[in-house]
Amino acid sequence: MANTEQALRTTRKDLLTRLAEERVYDLAIVGGGATGLGVALDAAARGLSVVLLESHDFAKGTSSRATKLVHGGVRYLAQGNISLVREALHERTTLLHNAPHLAQPLAFVVPAYQWWEAPFYGIGLTLYDLLAGKAGLGKTRFLGPQATSTALPTVRTQGLKGGVQYWDGQFNDARLALALARSAAIRGALLVNYCAVTGLLYEGGKVSGLQAQDTLTGHSYPVRARCVVNAAGVWVDSLREMDGEAHSASGGRTIKPMVAPSQGVHIVVDRSFLESDTALMVPKTSDGRVLFAVPWLGKVILGTTDTPRNDLAREPQPFAEEVAFILKESARYLTRAPTRADVKSIWVGLRPLVKPQDDDGESTKALSREHTVIVSRSGLVTVTGGKWTTYRAMAEDVLQQCADKGLVERRPAGQTNDLLLVGADAVAGVAPVSVSQTEGAHSYGSEKSLLEALPGAAVWLTPGLSEAMVRFAARYEYAVTVEDMLARRSRLLFLDARLAAELAPRVAGILQEETGLDPQMAAFAQLAAQYLQIP
Template identity: 55%
Template sequence: MNPHGRDALIARLSATPEWDIVIIGGGATGLGCAVDAAARGYAVLLVEARDFAAGTSSRSTKLIHGGVRYLAQARFGLVREALHERAHLLRNAPALVHPLRFVVPARTRLGRAALGVGLGLYDRLAAEGGVGRSVTLDPAGLHAALPGLRDEGLAGGMAYWDAQFDDAGLALALARTAARLGALVLNHCALSALVVEAEQVRGVRLRDTLSGREWTVAARCVVNAAGVWGDAVRRLADPAAVPSLRPSQGVHLVVDGDFLPGRDALLVPRTADGRVLFMIPWLGKLLIGTTDTARDDTPDEPAPLAGEIDFLLATAAQWLRRPPALADVRSVFAGLRPLLGGPGGGATGRLSREHRVEVSPQGLVSVLGGDWLLYTSPRPR
């Protein structure tokens, strides 16, 4: 029997009634937890209801970055930590994570100078983990970097370095690493219920979504790493649990690469809704994104909401000499961010992208919020 085949994995699950740690969710956070726990010698079971990274973790902007926009919010600690993790991933996964230069246009010399101050701080926060130094671009340099940019009236800009990655590929690499370290990592295996005894979580009930077969396994610790569906898992332990997450949708468009020729990415420093927007070379195409739209639901397969595609195309038209039209869109994908905040009004763009580790009165450990870059550091905050 193939030790990595599904029959062998199912046989191992059936033969192992108790685990040290059971992790719910096969996205960035769950897989990162599985690698860490297995490396420490724990008996680890990770289950994913669909496929690894089937949700948010395969629908990112494909960037490993420190978050330039957080500098304006004076969140220097978050930026420093993210840049540290960026350096870690560049070293450990060079086949999946690689440097990418970004160009930020400026409309005035004063604006260009302000960008220079911010990106100089970004370089310093990266310290020895920096990829390259930011440089000032005059109008000619801006045109040379991005000849497809509508640069009339611009005062040049700045270029700085971050990184790009294959999000789904990195998820699969983490799954393989966890398995190599001894974890049982099983997709298409859904959580049916938590086993709660004496008001404490003692295990899980699982269902194979392919065969319908079911198991009940005991666990010393159950980790809820279900991403945007984390509140639903929390309610299995405590039906009265107050929501901690506010889903936000990010939509991306894929168009032909010749709409923005060159090797550099474009960062639009401010959109009509006060955010930044990226146009990034990706597998020979151009990736445009993203939006930040609050949602009250958490569908498995989110689709663009009214106006999201139009917003991205309209923003692109403000910056590209040859802007793409709706007929030029080759692909559209959307993901849901698990933002900390709970229900309520206000723009989701202002909510934290950080994570929080919560231990419920029933002993359920929930890793809430977070993103790809900080998947390696799910510690209490």
């Protein structure tokens, strides 16, 4: 379908009008993160009728809180999980090709302070290159002390023996999620954010749809579908429990939780702490975890941790020991140690790690990073686990299993192998994006002309964010609230929470003018304050 302006529009009234229509979809998807959106796009590309419902905003949860890396998983290589690394390396290349305006190669340097570190890590990273084959982004090479400090000008030089440089990818996770949603929409899929699933519908003991509720108005909608896919990330067990209750009423067993959430904390500081377009990576910190210092949109992300967490808060807060760990470990490798006073924003993501059958409730570091798909006796399909890089392969696996169970018509796979996402128009061309670039019109790719035709294209709220971008988000990117705009259409909340709070009133005014809906300004002010709370 051509990317006409009308096809790209996402007015909420039109979305809800379509949702109210009486019809039976081939596929109803619950969850608007990377996994659910990937399934929606793949199914729509195969010609299946698709509806996707998200209780909050697209990528509100885990899928906007990644470390922004498109990677094969160096640490999975160390664990001997060759098959996962191979798959991820292949998918890395596919993602970079299909969304060049949102993803690009990124060089990493592992600094060595012990004589054995460079050869030890270098051998593993050379194997990483071999596994990538033609999909490689650049050759691994050994660096001397001078070359290491040239690549990382702020790295600690005392005791520096050298380093190893290798290549992976980087991306803008929340904007990639929006590109998936919009790419599915122009292929006929209906995607609705702020629409919660409150129950499942059954016919003859089999799932036949779901009950949805618009969280902005409270209005309910029955949605019929031949197949329902539960792709709610760390929250999949909630929907499984609804399905389990139906089983229990008929003498079945209650469900066993699938997910063990793991918390990852990210601290954002000024670019001057790294002063490079090359990322710093420490494969093994003092307690065995991985540490990154990653340049991203003009700032630097420090992280991440891997801490078990029992609750499923929508806005999880960091633990004091996690912040202390990241700052302490950063100080071991950077000439200028970041402090709590230097933090521009701090945010937390919950990873949906799949529990093993003999789970003892302890460390999440050993839990599976691979995805799992299960089908209940009633036909509810649940997918969880995995990671952003492999979203497309996960979607193909889900649809394969849906077809194997006779829940959807079998259609040829591989439709998304070379499917350029919205903004990556092959005719218009998309210029490579530097990791040092701040936000701006370049992240819109071939839609830059559509953006610049909107009112306010020359009115900048701050470098990288114009009034036109807010209007674009409201008209074409499902944005309703200030948080939608400043957390995910723009990444300002994640980059500089204080500045985001200052600009929020102006953004709220534009959104209300465009949508006629409450932009939820007070809620955003509270959220921005949380992103500045350093325990």
